[in-house]
Amino acid sequence: MTTPTGGYGAASPARARAFDDVMSASRPGRVTLKAIMYINGQQFAESPIFNSGTQPGPNSTYALRGNRSQEMRMSRNDAEVQALDWAEERARSVTNRDEVRSVQVDLVADTGACNGCKTRQQMLADRVGQLFPRTNGRVAVKPNYDDYSPHSATDGRRDFSTGQVLSTYGYNDATRRTNSYTADNNPEAHATYWQRAHVPGGSAGVVDPSQINRATRTTPPTSDRDSPKFPSSSSNTSGDSPPRRQSPPQSAAQQSAATAQSQQPPPKPGGHSKSGKDKKGKGRKH
Structure with a gap:
């Protein structure tokens, strides 16, 4: 996918579409998420929709089955696990890694990550940084989540018998962003969201x-008009071509669907719902 005209970085219109897709698919009682990968400032890959409640495959890296802590066991079937496995597979498909100067993975979701998935997201940032040593730290995994709550962190899972809060959704140190593509092209739609960045060697942002x-x-x-953008990184605005890939490790049907999706023009965004209980998706105005 090439950068759209109008002075946007690749991420602003891609997030507009991803939020539209996620909020349209959102259902009560589950988390819905889509991942987008940018390499050298250009979109490299976009995932399907992932939903919580789906057991990861036997070879999952981010299920962390060897970690027996309560937090990790509770979150093993979360949407983030599938998305992070997808992202690492895409990163490892790059053959000419010396040409990679920056990598960003956007995770667009209807809800902030729990503490277990915050740790997993930090793990992806660390591993991608090691995979592409010439990025010199210009790697970020960025959760972007709906701001239906005025607080960037909210109560998470509870103990069914005691009601005790066991985890936290979202981050205390998240920042509020405006999706410029949505704001410019559909100003009546809701265009703000919470965002936090995981960088190699950084903090997971776990919140008690x-x-x-x-x-x-x-x-x-x-x-977010210029996103993806890293400090002191010329590669994000130079128009460098994304690097080559190996044959994608996905089925023919998945490959065909991903190709068709990547050829879609940027949407006239409908924005995303402000209400955590009323996520109607496409075209909703506020």
């Missing part, structure tokens, strides 16, 4: 339930 920041945010959201 007792430490949730419940203060209302007053800082204005920042634009």
